[in-house]
Amino acid sequence: MQDSRDLYLRLLGHVRPHWKGFGLTLAATALAAATEPLFPALMKPLLDKGFGQGGNDWLAWLPLAIIGIFLLRGVAGFLASYGMSWVSNRVITDLRQLMFERLMRLPASYFDAHASSVPATRIAYDVNGVAAAATSTLTVLIRDTLSVIGLVAWLLYLNWKLTLISLAVIPLTALVVRAFSKRLRKLSLAAQEGMAQMNEVLQESIRGQKVVKIFGGEAHATSRFSRVNNALRGYGMRQAIAAAAVAPITQIFASVGLAIVVYVAMQQSAGNETTIGGFVSFITAMLLLLAPLKHLADINAPLQRGLAAAESVFRMLDEAAEVDAGTEQLGRARGEIEFAGVGLRYAGAEREALAAIDLRIRPGETVALVGPSGGGKTSLVNLVPRFYHAGSGRIRIDGHDIETLTLGSLRANIAHVGQDVFLFDDTVAANIAYGGKRDASRSEIEAAARAAHALEFIAAMPQGFDTVIGENGSRLSGGQRQRIAIARAILKDAPILILDEATSALDSESERAVQEALETLMKGRTTLVIAHRLSTVEHADRIVVLSHGRISEIGSHAELLATGGLYASLYRLQFAEAD
Incomplete structure (x- = not known):
């Protein structure tokens, strides 16, 4: 005491x-x-x-x-x-x-x-x-x-x-x-x-x-x-x-x-x-x-x-706030991301969540992260917006060490759409125009909703964009909630995009609509995609296979299948289960 x-x-x-x-x-x-x-x-x-x-x-x-x-x-x-x-x-x-x-x-x-x-x-x-x-x-x-x-x-x-x-x-x-x-x-x-x-x-x-x-x-x-x-x-x-x-x-x-x-x-x-x-x-x-x-x-x-x-x-x-020792303003990034010898161990963990990660992502490139559960996919993408800090190595965006960047300027360049979408008990418009975009005009909000293939179901709602959607969007379906989150990311217009299992919990019809919205969102952006369903990442520029916190393989879908390694085994296993 x-x-x-x-x-x-x-x-x-x-x-x-x-x-x-x-x-x-x-x-x-x-x-x-x-x-x-x-x-x-x-x-x-x-x-x-x-x-x-x-x-x-x-x-x-x-x-x-x-x-x-x-x-x-x-x-x-x-x-x-x-x-x-x-x-x-x-x-x-x-x-x-x-x-x-x-x-x-x-x-x-x-x-x-x-x-x-x-x-x-x-x-x-x-x-x-x-x-x-x-x-x-x-x-x-x-x-x-x-x-x-x-x-x-x-x-x-x-x-x-x-x-x-x-x-x-x-x-x-x-x-x-x-x-x-x-x-x-x-x-x-x-x-x-x-x-x-x-x-x-x-x-x-x-x-x-x-x-x-x-x-x-x-x-x-x-x-x-x-x-x-x-x-x-x-x-x-x-x-x-x-x-x-x-x-x-x-x-x-x-x-x-x-x-x-x-x-x-x-x-x-x-x-x-x-x-x-x-x-x-x-x-x-x-x-x-x-x-x-x-x-x-x-x-x-x-x-x-x-x-x-x-x-x-x-x-x-007295709890320690997020470390924000960066002094450099990033501005609008081109979207180049480099992981150089990155390692991460969570407090109290027996082993490292990530070890010796070396990966360079070009501006506008779509890179899919796949692999068994616990392989380190989410841990890797969580390092980019500095939700956690790498224990070793460096992460750079456009050549800037992210530790030297202010949190505000770093996160202003990143948008995120996950499997567990979080929406506020507010109107549709307020959920799309959230945070730094809260002053967006109605025409900008509508344009984002249209690009996210959400305009049709929003127009059918009782008050349209002014409809209150309930706690965490309880009055919407899973696909509708995902498309609202995608519209939010489109409106933010960040050059770096993180997609974390964005379609895994949807039915086929909803997945098709959400996938179309995601394709619109991904255009011209550096995109990190986490996916367990490998069929959703076949068209990624590169696929990075993570296992036990380390990079096991890197290549295109066709290259990795031809190699016959872990990715090919996972792919065959998923399609065998589907059959």
Whole structure:
């Protein structure tokens, strides 16, 4: 666990931009706290001189003073509460924005290592606890600390001996709070992890609901959810026990102190060392002191939950962003790609995913990457846009080492169409004109759709290009989704194109339409095609066969068949299966 003090100071750093509103809130809080000792202070003259005494006309103002005190406290309390909500919501908004911006700049390796529920939970859930720790708990701390100081000052003024007896309970209270703090922090961290697990189960069950239903997985899914749900309940109850125990233990100590004070005060009264008004004022102040002391004791639970949430939030904010050390702007590339001695090993992997890859691709050339599963095809193409970094060797585009290029200029030259097309829950037009092309005109969008052979089915949709297609294009067929993705790539007009199994999951009719769209897209572009279905790459300029992370063969379709190597074996095997 991180140091609580450093964690809290870092939290306050996110409050600093809103210091004016926060300062006014604290001023209102301080004003409300300052009224706390005024009421017991009025009790002494009221009892000593206000009853059965004559010639004290000024005491007639005491009832109005009481109203004034509570009116002032009410107004100050309202301003403090409103101001703290304003600051808290601004902090939540700022942190969520920072976390999302960090999420967008995290490398692909982060998403490989973490389920999508982890960052989603941190952004949507954990931030709320952080804001409470940074703002609300600080307000309570300041308000009740000032109340305690004011009341203790009045108690010392009235009777220092009784006050010292009263203060003896404070060290005992501090020990109780400290004992429960670490447990609350650990339980809060565990609860946050449990919430992330619950979100993961929810997301998988919702996205995979068809698989759940067709394979009769309802009971299994329900059982998984029940486990994480009950674990979360257990964490919550253990937190509740730890938090609830603090207040009664504190109050027991306080009651013992109060009993001793009453006994000593009775002795002092017998010896005429105190007046009735002084005693009642003292007891009133002591009773008023119990509430802020209880609040200060209770503040530990939300504070520890907030610090646990802060630890989770800052862990994400501290994740290393994608390395973008390049300083050179590429401009529009010709499309020459060169792999020189390239090797790649993923973190924690036993063997290299790629080794000694030497390959030069000419501008405008179509190169197909084929081979057994796990051979390194996807790993190779993922190095081009720098989703991963080569462990050895160099990759050059038009003679420029890609590590020297800025990520923005590099990726501006690359378009990608994969088997698992991702579309946004937005209109057809917004999905085609996405990212850097969001300002494209409707005529440009229509031209891209026409080139992708998508115009016909788009025109038949209820609102045409303005039709919302649902989550990940759920209202479209597989072939339609592919053609929307192709239209997006056509509109981008990048000189380098990566096609990753773009037609493998389609039926024959859809594949024919998509293949025609792809042929339009590939014209004049350097194209890397990954394909398991070898019949789709027969017309590639060159075919590169990858096996165990190494290049096994390179040549045209006819050359590789004539060689009789791995490609020929794979080709014969596929056609034998087709027969």
